[in-house]
Structures are given as C-alpha cells and as structure tokens.
Amino acid sequence: KLQIRDFAFIAVVQSSPSMLFVPGDSKIQDYKQMLEAAKANPGKLRVATAGYGTLDDIAVKFLATKGFPMVNVPFAKPGERYMSPLGGHSEILFEEPGDVVQFIESKQYRPIVVFCVQRHPAFPQIPASGEFGHNIDLPNWRAIVTAGKVPADTLAVLNAAVVRTLESAEWKKFCGETYTCIERKSPE
Numbered sequence: 001k002l003q004i005r006d007f008a009f010i011a012v013v014q015s016s017p018s019m020l021f022v023p024g025d026s027k028i029q030d031y032k033q034m035l036e037a038a039k040a041n042p043g044k045l046r047v048a049t050a051g052y053g054t055l056d057d058i059a060v061k062f063l064a065t066k067g068f069p070m071v072n073v074p075f076a077k078p079g080e081r082y083m084s085p086l087g088g089h090s091e092i093l094f095e096e097p098g099d100v101v102q103f104i105e106s107k108q109y110r111p112i113v114v115f116c117v118q119r120h121p122a123f124p125q126i127p128a129s130g131e132f133g134h135n136i137d138l139p140n141w142r143a144i145v146t147a148g149k150v151p152a153d154t155l156a157v158l159n160a161a162v163v164r165t166l167e168s169a170e171w172k173k174f175c176g177e178t179y180t181c182i183e184r185k186s187p188e
Helices: 031-040 055-065 078-086 097-105 152-166 169-177
Strands: 007-016 019-023 046-049 071-074 092-095 109-114 140-147
Touching: 007 152, 019 031, 019 078, 019 097, 031 109, 046 055, 046 078, 055 071, 055 092, 078 092, 078 097, 092 097, 097 109, 140 152
Parallel strands: 046 071, 046 092
Antiparallel strands: 007 140, 019 092, 019 109
16 A cells, blocks of 8 residues: 655645536525525535545535535536536536636636635635635645655756746646646645
C-alpha cells in the first residue's frame, strides 16, 4: 500500500473551487433558498455528484449535519453529471467551475455557492459557504509528483521546469479561463 512518503512533490499546479450550480431556469435562486428548500423537504433535493467518498459527497454529508439533508446522486461520467440537472434528473450540480465554464457562459448554469471561507475572486457576487457558518473549504488541487526516491537535485530541475511553465503567458491564460490559478508553492 502506497504512503505519502512514497512520493515526492514537484509542484502544485492548480487549485479550483468546489461550487454548487443550479440550472439557469431553476426556481432555486440562491444558496439561502436552497438551504431553506432542503430543510423544508428533507431528502428531496438531489445533487449530481462525482460519487461516494468524493469532495462532492463530503459536502452533501456536511450540509446534512447542519440540518440540510439532500440526496447524493452519483455519476461516474462527467457528461452525465452535467446533464442531470439540465434534464430534470437532479436539481443541483456539485462541480468545479472550470469543468462547466461553457454552461456558465451560456447561462445554462448559475453558481449559488463556493465551498470556501471567503468568496472566490473570480466569482465575487457568489457567496462563500463560510458566510452561512458553513466553514468547509473544499478546493480541488492538482500536483505533479514523482517517486519519493528521486534525488533532490533532480526534483529541483523538475520544479524549475514546472515553474517556468506556470509563469508563462499561455499557462496564465489557461488557468484564468478555468479558474484554477494558484499561488506558487514550493515542493516542501
């Protein structure tokens, strides 16, 4: 069984917020209204998620502990998950904004909350869960790792190469468009 010590981190390259979205024509206008509906109708609101044991599942279970029980509707395939609320098979989508940016831009989806203590700079009009006393911070970060036995000088070379990429205009444009930019972090 692999342990964290079996890996060496080269760089953390992305961080994306976890958010809840509703279809553009949803009767649910905002997070507060969603919470009220979940409380008034326990177990009736369905949230399309990536599955059990995921950040999505953690968020749904966390909200249930706060008195807002909803149903986790897991989908292994992202496309099916994205279509579920739009097709009326669920009411809410748990997702990263970069994965559904085309739906946001076309107004098919509206974000209603970001799972963070503070609002996300790319979505200043969308409340953070922390504003409701739901201090759950669920960023999705991505890192480049290698085997833990790689020599330190090799790790330094790999980190420098990744840093050059992260500082490029092309990468900055990409991470900006997908809401995944992150402050540079050292391998430590």
